Amino acid sequence: MKYPFPVGRSDFIQGDEAIARAAILAGCRFYAGYPITPASEIFEAMALYMPLVDGVSIQMEDELASMAAIIGASWAGAKAMTATSGPGFSLMQENLGYAIMTETPVVVVDVQRGGPSTGQPTLGAQGDVMQSIWGTHGDHSLIVLTPATVQEAFDMTIRAFNLAEKYRTPVALLTDAEIAHMRERVYTPNPEDIELVYRKLPANKEEAQYPFGDIHGDMIPPMPIFGKGYRTYVTGLTHDEKGRPKTVDAEVHERLIRRIINKLEKNKEDIIAYETFDLDDAEIAIISYGTVARSAIRAVKLLREEGIKAGLLKLNTIWPFDFEMIEGIAEHVSKIYVPEMNLGQVYHLVKEGANGKAEVELIPKIGGEIHTPTDIIERVKRGV
Amino acid sequence: MMQIRLAGIGGQGVILAGVILGEAAAIEGLNVLQTQDYGSASRGGHSIADVIISKEPIYELMVTKADVLVALAQLGYDSTKEELKRDGILIVDTDLVKPDRDYIGAPFTHLAEENTGLALTVNMVALGYLVAKTGIVKKESVEEAIKRRVPKGTEDINVKAFRVGYEEGLK
Numbered sequence: 001m002k003y004p005f006p007v008g009r010s011d012f013i014q015g016d017e018a019i020a021r022a023a024i025l026a027g028c029r030f031y032a033g034y035p036i037t038p039a040s041e042i043f044e045a046m047a048l049y050m051p052l053v054d055g056v057s058i059q060m061e062d063e064l065a066s067m068a069a070i071i072g073a074s075w076a077g078a079k080a081m082t083a084t085s086g087p088g089f090s091l092m093q094e095n096l097g098y099a100i101m102t103e104t105p106v107v108v109v110d111v112q113r114g115g116p117s118t119g120q121p122t123l124g125a126q127g128d129v130m131q132s133i134w135g136t137h138g139d140h141s142l143i144v145l146t147p148a149t150v151q152e153a154f155d156m157t158i159r160a161f162n163l164a165e166k167y168r169t170p171v172a173l174l175t176d177a178e179i180a181h182m183r184e185r186v187y188t189p190n191p192e193d194i195e196l197v198y199r200k201l202p203a204n205k206e207e208a209q210y211p212f213g214d215i216h217g218d219m220i221p222p223m224p225i226f227g228k229g230y231r232t233y234v235t236g237l238t239h240d241e242k243g244r245p246k247t248v249d250a251e252v253h254e255r256l257i258r259r260i261i262n263k264l265e266k267n268k269e270d271i272i273a274y275e276t277f278d279l280d281d282a283e284i285a286i287i288s289y290g291t292v293a294r295s296a297i298r299a300v301k302l303l304r305e306e307g308i309k310a311g312l313l314k315l316n317t318i319w320p321f322d323f324e325m326i327e328g329i330a331e332h333v334s335k336i337y338v339p340e341m342n343l344g345q346v347y348h349l350v351k352e353g354a355n356g357k358a359e360v361e362l363i364p365k366i367g368g369e370i371h372t373p374t375d376i377i378e379r380v381k382r383g384v
Numbered sequence: 385m386m387q388i389r390l391a392g393i394g395g396q397g398v399i400l401a402g403v404i405l406g407e408a409a410a411i412e413g414l415n416v417l418q419t420q421d422y423g424s425a426s427r428g429g430h431s432i433a434d435v436i437i438s439k440e441p442i443y444e445l446m447v448t449k450a451d452v453l454v455a456l457a458q459l460g461y462d463s464t465k466e467e468l469k470r471d472g473i474l475i476v477d478t479d480l481v482k483p484d485r486d487y488i489g490a491p492f493t494h495l496a497e498e499n500t501g502l503a504l505t506v507n508m509v510a511l512g513y514l515v516a517k518t519g520i521v522k523k524e525s526v527e528e529a530i531k532r533r534v535p536k537g538t539e540d541i542n543v544k545a546f547r548v549g550y551e552e553g554l555k
Contacts, residue, residue: 010410010411010413011410012403012406012407012409012410012416012418012529178419178445181419181420182417182418182419182445183403183406183416183417183418183419184415184416184417184418184442185409185410185413185414185415185416291445294443294444294445295443295445297443298443298444370445372448373443
């Protein structure tokens with residue numbers, strides 16, 4: 001197959017462009033969206049590329065419809081994606097819940113900008129963390145990934161599709177205006193070197209009767225595809241293993257919701273990704289993710305040069321969250337700093353994880369500017 | 385690591401010059417980051433392109449202390465001169481920018497018009513001068529990057545403008 005962009009070489013591209021190219025390479029063949037700064041370039045690239053790979057890119061009337069369209073496309077067998085920014089992400093929340101409830105593999109990119117409301121369209125922020133995890137109502141879980149570089153945006157987009165397919169779940173990719181518009185060197189592998197995952201399909205008619213049943217003991221039911229010969233009922237109402245609405249049966253509800261949550265919780269080790277820098281002998285830990293992690297890495301290096309034993313945990317997923325790992329770190333350091341481009345979101349998760357074993361301090365910043373390494377260093381030094 | 389800031393006004397093509405410089409570095413396998421800052425007007429507002437090139441990983445998101453500042457307009461110079469290191473290199477269009485410190489440069493816009501007939505190739509002339517003076521990337525890499533990045537049919541005129549600036553920089 002011929003790709004409408006160079007493969008097997010390094011290119012100098014923006015984060016939004018990298019996400020579009022990675023999605024195509026991951027097998028995405030349906031994109032629905034509504035333009036919004038700073039995510040529009042993803043849509044522009046998809047509009048250009050999709051017809052050239054026999055895919056579909058469609059502008060919907062709004063973000064509610066965009067989310068609905070990718071859910072439908074996924075049930076029709078396509079790997080599907082949408083991308084938006086804060087205001088559009090808010091509008092997608094209801095149908096994101098529907099995707100969770102119906103266990104539909106989709107990828108939703110939220111290119112964060114300053115909010116709430118229309119806020120600061122062109123400036124980066126990390127204000128949508130809690131929305132990405134808890135924006136839709138009801139008990140639930142999904143996967144949230146947080147790239148810090150353009151290469152990571154590329155790699156994590158492929159991973160987002162693989163996780164969505166493997167666990168039959170929506171995956172949110174949380175970037176921001178900085179990553180969206182900065183250009184960096186990105187290596188695009190040859191397609192044959194990219195490992196792709198495809199959803200589990202029913203092996204036969206018997207299996208297809210249980211599109212929401214844990215028939216393989218792995219909590220992930222095989223997903224029948226519309227038009228492939230099976231009769232399947234899909235609903236946002238609480239449903240039994242066959243997909244039939246069972247709205248007042250507490251046991252059915254509990255079984256369904258616990259399985260949806262546990263299929264991710266029990267596979268945390270496979271899903272959660274992170275990197276550490278100088279953390280082994282650290283006395284002070286910095287926990288960071290996304291754009292700000294770049295400044296945090298530099299801050300750790302500069303602090304080390306000054307003899308302060310700082311280390312970094314860089315989170316590449318923020319949900320599911322490894323509370324136990326944070327407690328493990330908290331047991332070995334005197335203090336944990338959490339720099340975020342918001343007024344405290346992952347900070348609360350870290351504080352819960354630390355469980356009182358170490359003091360946790362937020363280093364907040366809003367308004368569109370990113371923490372400089374100096375912002376972080378000065379706060380750490382004040383505490384030493 | 386080298387931090388380069390290109391500053392001008394909208395319409396001078398400073399962002400494209402930054403992108404091409406970055407692409408040239410990427411072609412050479414160097415780590416490179418390019419970000420931009422511009423007013424909402426498509427012409428006349430300030431326009432800044434930052435390029436950071438390094439053999440090491442780049443954690444910065446923008447130029448914090450510029451090793452090189454290329455200013456193609458007084459507005460661009462005035463808005464960002466504080467970001468240039470004290471011992472940094474200031475390169476200006478000598479017809480359009482009157483700096484208040486040591487500088488090098490040439491009348492880039494004039495050279496563009498004279499050699500290509502198009503003032504809008506000023507960005508490539510200035511880029512050629514910058515590359516000749518700093519040696520940050522190879523001439524050939526930039527020419528390859530120009531071919532990748534400029535609109536089809538304009539490759540030759542842009543390469544020509546780049547070479548004019550490059551020759552000027554070797555003087």
